[in-house]
Amino acid sequence: DAPVAASARGWPAAETPTPRDDVTHYNNFYEFGMEKSDPAELSGGFHPRPWQVQVDGLVEHPQVWDLDALNARFGHEDRLYRMRCVEAWSMVIPWQGFELGALLRAAGVKTGAKYVAFTSVVRPSEMPGQRGGLFSLRWPYVEGLRLDEAMHPLTLLATGVYGEALPAQNGAPIRLVVPWKYGFKGIKSITRITVTDQQPPTSWNQMAPDEYGFYANVNPDVDHPRWSQSSEQIIGEGSLFRTARRPTRLFNGYAEQVASLYRGMDLRKDF
Amino acid sequence: MALPSSGPRRRSRFSPLTRQVFLYLFCLIPAVSDIAQGMANTLGPNPVSVCLHDFGRWAFRFLLISLAVSPLKRFVGLDVMVYRRPLGLLAFSYAALHVVFYVGVARHFDVHVLWKDFTSRPFLTFGLLTFLILLALALTSTRRAIIALGRRWAKLHKLVYVAMILASVHYAIAFKTWHTEPFIYAAIAAVLLSLRLVPKAGKRTV
Numbered sequence: 001d002a003p004v005a006a007s008a009r010g011w012p013a014a015e016t017p018t019p020r021d022d023v024t025h026y027n028n029f030y031e032f033g034m035e036k037s038d039p040a041e042l043s044g045g046f047h048p049r050p051w052q053v054q055v056d057g058l059v060e061h062p063q064v065w066d067l068d069a070l071n072a073r074f075g076h077e078d079r080l081y082r083m084r085c086v087e088a089w090s091m092v093i094p095w096q097g098f099e100l101g102a103l104l105r106a107a108g109v110k111t112g113a114k115y116v117a118f119t120s121v122v123r124p125s126e127m128p129g130q131r132g133g134l135f136s137l138r139w140p141y142v143e144g145l146r147l148d149e150a151m152h153p154l155t156l157l158a159t160g161v162y163g164e165a166l167p168a169q170n171g172a173p174i175r176l177v178v179p180w181k182y183g184f185k186g187i188k189s190i191t192r193i194t195v196t197d198q199q200p201p202t203s204w205n206q207m208a209p210d211e212y213g214f215y216a217n218v219n220p221d222v223d224h225p226r227w228s229q230s231s232e233q234i235i236g237e238g239s240l241f242r243t244a245r246r247p248t249r250l251f252n253g254y255a256e257q258v259a260s261l262y263r264g265m266d267l268r269k270d271f
Numbered sequence: 272m273a274l275p276s277s278g279p280r281r282r283s284r285f286s287p288l289t290r291q292v293f294l295y296l297f298c299l300i301p302a303v304s305d306i307a308q309g310m311a312n313t314l315g316p317n318p319v320s321v322c323l324h325d326f327g328r329w330a331f332r333f334l335l336i337s338l339a340v341s342p343l344k345r346f347v348g349l350d351v352m353v354y355r356r357p358l359g360l361l362a363f364s365y366a367a368l369h370v371v372f373y374v375g376v377a378r379h380f381d382v383h384v385l386w387k388d389f390t391s392r393p394f395l396t397f398g399l400l401t402f403l404i405l406l407a408l409a410l411t412s413t414r415r416a417i418i419a420l421g422r423r424w425a426k427l428h429k430l431v432y433v434a435m436i437l438a439s440v441h442y443a444i445a446f447k448t449w450h451t452e453p454f455i456y457a458a459i460a461a462v463l464l465s466l467r468l469v470p471k472a473g474k475r476t477v
Contacts, residue, residue, distance in 0.1 A: 019316075026316035034450060037315060087447075089317070135449035207448065226392050226444075228384050233317070233377070240309035240318045243377055 015080060018091035018236040020162045026235060028085070029169060029188055030137050031120070031127040038129070039169035046126045048165075048172035048189070057117070057194035060108030067173050071159060073106070074098035079156055079177070084218045084252045086182035086204075090232040095177055096160030101151040109147065109195055116150040117200035118143045118176060119192040137203050143176065143187035144200035144214065148261055154179055154254060157190075180251040180258045182216045213271040217262070218252035222271045287353045295357040301329055302368060323372040328452075330365035330405075331438055333358055335459050338435060342466045356412055359431070363409040366402050397441035404434040432467070435460045 029039035032046075051067040076096040083091045104116070120141040124130040130139050149155060156177040159166060166172040171188025178185050184204050194200075204212035211225055220230045231245045238244030251258050262270075283290060305325050309318040337358035343349045378384055388395045408428055410416070417424050439457040443449070 022316035030448075034446075034448065036317070135451065137448065204447075211447075223387075226394060228387065230384070233319075235316050238319070240306065240314075240322065241376055242379070243319050245379065 015082065015092045017080065017094050017162075022236045023091060023093055023161060024167055024169060027170065028087075028184070029129075029171065031129045031139070031141065031189075032169065033129045034136075040167075042128050043168035046123070046168040046172070046189075048168060051173045053174060053190055054192045055103065055107050055194075056192070057196050058110040058113040059104075059195050060110060061106070063107065067159075070098075070103070070157075070174070074102050074157075076159055079158075081154075081156075081177060081179040082252050082254075083177075083179065083183055083186075084232060084248065086184055086212065086216070086224060086229075088224075088227055088229060088232050088248075089235050090246075090248075091235050094162055095156060095158040096163065097156045097158035097174075097177065099153055100155045100157050100176070101153060103157065103193070104151060104195070107195070112197050113195045114147050114197050115195075115199055116145050116147060117192075117194040117196050118145075118187045118190055119194070120187050121189040121191050137207055140191075141187060141203045142200065143185055143202050145178065145185075146199075146261075147195070149178070149258075152258060152261070154257055180218060180254040182212075182218060184212065185216050215262075215267075215270050217267065217271070218248060219250055219267055219271065220248040221250075222268055291353065291357045294354055295361060298333070298357075298361050299364070301325065302365065319372065319376050323369060323377060326365050326369040326372060327442070330362050330369055331442060331456055333362035333365060334405075334431075334435060334438060335456065335463065337362055338431065338460075338463045342463065346466070360409060360412060363405040366405050370399075370402050394441055394444045397437045397444075401434050401437040401441060404430045404437070408434075432464055435464060 025040040026036045027039055028036060029043070032039045032042040049067070053065045053067070053070065054063075055065060056062040076098055079095045079097065081093055081095060083093050100116075120139075120143075121127075122130060122140045124139075129136060145155070156179075157174055158171070158177045159174050161167070161170055166175065171186070171190075174190050175188040176186045176190065185202075199214060202212075202214055204216075205214055218229075223229050229248055232248045234244040234246060249255070285293070305314070305322045308314045309322055312318070314321045337355055340351055340355040340358065344352060374380060374385060378388070389399050390396070408431060411420060411424065411427060420427065439453070439460050442453040443457060445453070
């Protein structure tokens, strides 16, 4: 059961999952379009099978994994996670997947490795947001984590949501979920995972470095230049005449698990 | 049917005031529709955001349309001057709904957050200034105000050009990335504003 598995990690289980329809019909996936309704509406032509993920870089066993092989080797477990978007809204999402750390341990991380870089898929013929788009992000979408963040047991490679294979709009067939960071760190439709000794470039940071940092840890005290991060709108609750809001918590409420990763760092500078 | 500019004008069965009120009410349909759908919960996962952004876009559209009225008369010969006031009031009404939804529904009248929003976030400062101008113009749109202000009225209402520019910036920088739609709106605004710079025949240009 999802809440039990989650609470075993030491954080409150009393979270109400966001309605499934909201999870699958309100999200950002710029490869399909800039509106939050675009991913669900415009991802019908995307083919998440067959799928390979290349694992390479500073590892003992570089390998191209078929998705089925990944599933067979690492299986999946339920994780009920809060999701805090950098746009100051939030959801609670029941994911299924496996720990990124398990994959990295299987690959054998070499000494000297410091970061993990992720690359998403480029398929303009299936992803309308990648066609033209004078003003869009650069493709492929890229993301990165520090190695210790990547190895943290909360860091998940999700292959399912709400008990079914990930729908195209949510990052099929495999995506990253890092619950203490803003949602844009959760790169979707991953094709490559590279272990490296250099801090990798990340898409939103390239787009607007003063607005989106490499770390992107959820932090109510560091505002986005154009809006406050002190509170968040809870999607799926509230009414037309009053949004449901709650205060945002440091590290999205996962401080107990992850604060030690950032000891001694200035979170205002490394936002 | 004769064009308004050529030949004798057909008298409408309705008085100008009736036609103005009718136009105003008719153009409120998008607002009524959004609110009705929002209450019926058919606007998707974030109905507040849909309403907020729709109202903002309608405010901008009516601002553009109201600014097209005088060029239409001057360059096309189509006289719809009688509708300029209700069109301007529609721009104001949608802007007011936009602001009320932001301040009240989205931000819960949180004075602390709002103060920071309006003083330190340029896109919101631009938006607020636009609204304050539209408010001033709406408040002085009565016949009584026009008479009381005399020549100053025309001068005051030239602020609508400033509002147009502020609104263009507000819309353009409101997103995480550049979107196409704000630039289309801004381009139309630029055309409408530059038409004002065309010298009038038979008048000295200053």
